[in-house]
Amino acid sequence: MKLPELKIGDLTARVPIIQGGMGIGISLHKLAGNVAAQGGIGILSTAQIGFQEENFRRAPVKTNLKAIQTQLDKARAIAKEGILGFNVMVACFRYDDVVKHCVEAGADVIISGAGLPMNLPELVGNAKTKIAPIVSSVKATKIILRNWAKKYNRTADFIVIEGPEGGGHLGFKANQIEEAILGMDDEIIQIIAHVKEYEEKFNISIPVIFAGGVWNRSDIAHYLSLGCSGVQMATRFIGTVECDAPDDFKDRFIQANENDIHLTTSPVGLPGRAIDNKFTEIIKNGLADYKAQDAPKTPLIPIASCLNCLQTKLCDRKTIPYCISEALLNSVEHNTDMGLLFSGTNGYRINEITTVKAIFDELTASF
Numbered sequence: 001m002k003l004p005e006l007k008i009g010d011l012t013a014r015v016p017i018i019q020g021g022m023g024i025g026i027s028l029h030k031l032a033g034n035v036a037a038q039g040g041i042g043i044l045s046t047a048q049i050g051f052q053e054e055n056f057r058r059a060p061v062k063t064n065l066k067a068i069q070t071q072l073d074k075a076r077a078i079a080k081e082g083i084l085g086f087n088v089m090v091a092c093f094r095y096d097d098v099v100k101h102c103v104e105a106g107a108d109v110i111i112s113g114a115g116l117p118m119n120l121p122e123l124v125g126n127a128k129t130k131i132a133p134i135v136s137s138v139k140a141t142k143i144i145l146r147n148w149a150k151k152y153n154r155t156a157d158f159i160v161i162e163g164p165e166g167g168g169h170l171g172f173k174a175n176q177i178e179e180a181i182l183g184m185d186d187e188i189i190q191i192i193a194h195v196k197e198y199e200e201k202f203n204i205s206i207p208v209i210f211a212g213g214v215w216n217r218s219d220i221a222h223y224l225s226l227g228c229s230g231v232q233m234a235t236r237f238i239g240t241v242e243c244d245a246p247d248d249f250k251d252r253f254i255q256a257n258e259n260d261i262h263l264t265t266s267p268v269g270l271p272g273r274a275i276d277n278k279f280t281e282i283i284k285n286g287l288a289d290y291k292a293q294d295a296p297k298t299p300l301i302p303i304a305s306c307l308n309c310l311q312t313k314l315c316d317r318k319t320i321p322y323c324i325s326e327a328l329l330n331s332v333e334h335n336t337d338m339g340l341l342f343s344g345t346n347g348y349r350i351n352e353i354t355t356v357k358a359i360f361d362e363l364t365a366s367f
């Protein structure tokens, strides 16, 4: 059996695999470009996308906005005919500007989560860029699609469902994860049924993509059998030469075993999944004391300077437990002990560094 193509409007990906956006600095032009060159969809993370540029620390916001174009152009040079786009988190600082820059840069797709992307259609306007919200429940799907239809008379070009086994921030409370894992297949079926109503209403096809814990061909076959049109995979691509993260970041995955991956608490209030290290230990041990502090609280890890990553209403740098940007930057700037090493549940299955092509060859082999 051959994997089907993934059609999103007038775009056709030869392989129904989207590489999930990974910030900070894990999925930039090299990874996204190489995934797109193999026939999948390559996604660059916009989270502090300009962190390697000279002016980043002095002018992070401006530098990031500029780097959107630079990074996309470099990815296009790798995959001339490929499908490329961005992951933009709703919680990020100046979300509207970031989305608009992605559209102007020529993104084929924008995938947006970490919040409900209520005004995404307005920001993209009539541009050719295809848009997808990230959802974790039928409830969130209903809210977004109802709102987009009512306010903009349009719907999603595709939907990404993020389950509880992925890496990075999760759309579930920590105490709901076990239950969510058991109920995810049912939730997917319900989401697909709900999306069908909008396919009929707008007379278009809205592919539904599943993300979170997808590793091999039988995982892909499973989600296709539930009615998904493709999958989004992130963690598996960390174990490639093309992944934009440095080798010491990738080594942490090679060294990790199954018992080294746990939920941790992000300052944004959402749980995140990461590889255990000195940093997660400090957070785990200090959080009870932090929570017990009377207001105003003081950070667990002092914050040197603000890099304007989150919307101001989501982060008060004087009281937030730690700076999410500094933690993620540490992990890609050779301070992996003090870095937040986001990983899906499968992170320990990376045992060697391979290539994007080898992964695609394995996943697309006919059988």
Ligand SMILES: Cc1cc2nc3c(=O)[nH]c(=O)nc-3n(C[C@H](O)[C@H](O)[C@H](O)COP(=O)(O)O)c2cc1C
Pocket: 019, 020, 021, 022, 023, 024, 026, 045, 047, 087, 089, 113, 114, 134, 162, 165, 166, 167, 168, 169, 211, 212, 213, 214, 232, 233, 234, 235, 236, 341, 342, 343, 344, 345, 346
């Ligand atoms: C290191 C890492 C960083 C991530 N960063 C982001 C991000 O910036 N924005 C986002 O929406 N999702 C992020 N994710 C989630 C992925 O895009 C993806 O949906 C999820 O990890 C898929 O599950 P998998 O890793 O098991 O394949 C991240 C995941 C990882 C592992």
